[in-house]
Amino acid sequence: MVNELRHRRTLSESIGRLLSAPFRRSGAATAEHHIPEAIWAIKDVSFELSQGQVMGVLGRNGSGKSTLLKILARITSPTEGMAVLSGRVGALLEIGTGFHPDLSGRENILLNGTMLGMTPTEVGHREDAIIEFSEVGDFIDTPVKHYSSGMFMRLAFAVAAHLDAEIMLVDEVLAVGDAAFQEKCKNKIQDIARSGRTVLFTSHDMAAVMRICNSGVVLDGGRLDYSGSAREAVARYCRLMSVPLPQEPAAGDDFRTVSV
């Protein structure tokens, strides 16, 4: 399994430009070559990732991490370039996608699970595990608008965590709920990372990156600053942010070293 991003100039001029003008003006990803002030959210970012690798995607806010994941998740189209992904892609860019307040927890599991790419049968098989993980108990048949925000997030994370895709794009959805549930979320993410899947993981938690990831890239201003080992990526990132390198994580030692 190889994922690669290769960039080339492919945007062709074509008919219907007039009609597309409003779209072109507002979207950063739809920049035109002849507009000098066009902002590229990411440019010249090429890397390969083999099956089972867990890659940390590091960079300050606005460096293009989310745009990269959004392109790989096909939420937004690249202006140019190409990416090849071999395997089913699961995107956890935000939890609770498509949750409807008027529907019950059980109905939202079906809705959200299907939206994340599971078939209704797969959701059915995992329903009990999801409900158990979420700890919402008897509230599962109550409309989620009556949930506390903690319960809502726990259920949302539980559905996302039970997604079974070969390639997982994870954008800092970890750590919702109270301290105990946050711990459970982090453990679950590590389980996902260790289950042989290919994972792209963005986080500002360097201790977590060093513990989970075996490779890393650093983005700066939309460009690839570094690609290689997770340890070196964390070091580059800390230098970039002028913060001290986190301590070597000991087993069970889990706290946020860097918060941005």
Place this chain on the structure above:
Amino acid sequence: MSSIGQASEQTIIRPVQQGPSLDLPELWRFRHLFVILVWRTLKVRYQQTVVGVAWAVLQPLLLTFVFTVIFGMLASMPTNGAPYPVFVLAGLIVWQFVSQSFQWASSSIVSNAHLVTRIYFPRILLLLAAVTAALFDLLCTLALLVVVLLWYGIAPTIGALAFVPMLAFAIVTVVGLALWMAALYVPYRDIGHLLPFMTQLWMFSSPVIYPTTLLPAKYHFIYALNPLVAVIETSRWAFAGGKPPDVSMVAAAAVIALALLLSGLWFFRRHEGTFADVV
């Protein structure tokens, strides 16, 4: 966990493609999501209402009542011999579907912005789900129509066989027009203000509350540019008697409906890649 390592799917991501193409294999892969979207639309619409799904029958019933009082009794609209409730319901069955599906489908991208910005799926699914959900209401109106026909002791004519194929024209027209509107709605919120007005105008330019014969014959060819005219005329022929629409009118409807669909697909496909950035 069983699927790991099989590399079942390969995805190639490139810049937005051109052309009025519809990736049918991909739509098929997303069929579960489509079913869930339709289910959600219907479920949520009748959730927390006292009479629930009965609204799907009550709405056309109340409209029929209002139109019968105003246009049937007060304005004495000519109906070619049919009782006005039957006459107007034969028009409303098409019109209610068109107005609902057109407005829902046109606003489906903007009203589901939280989905569009967070997950990938062919965006056209939102439109198709809106139209399919409206078809459910059409079935309820059809049940009402059957009851009204029984009440008046009127049997449908042979035109009833043409009703379903002609309904496909209405669906194609709505999808085509909604593709344009939905894509334009993303950058231009003006569309939201225009939609009710457009729908109103469309209703008055379709023979919903009045018969086509009310219009001078020399304007008929302009009138026929609206594909709904042929569809509603077929419905009238089927359920309220009268004569079938001209072949030329049906042909014009087919050409225009198809042109709307193809151009709509082209425009929508061109822009769906940037919806998440702009919406």
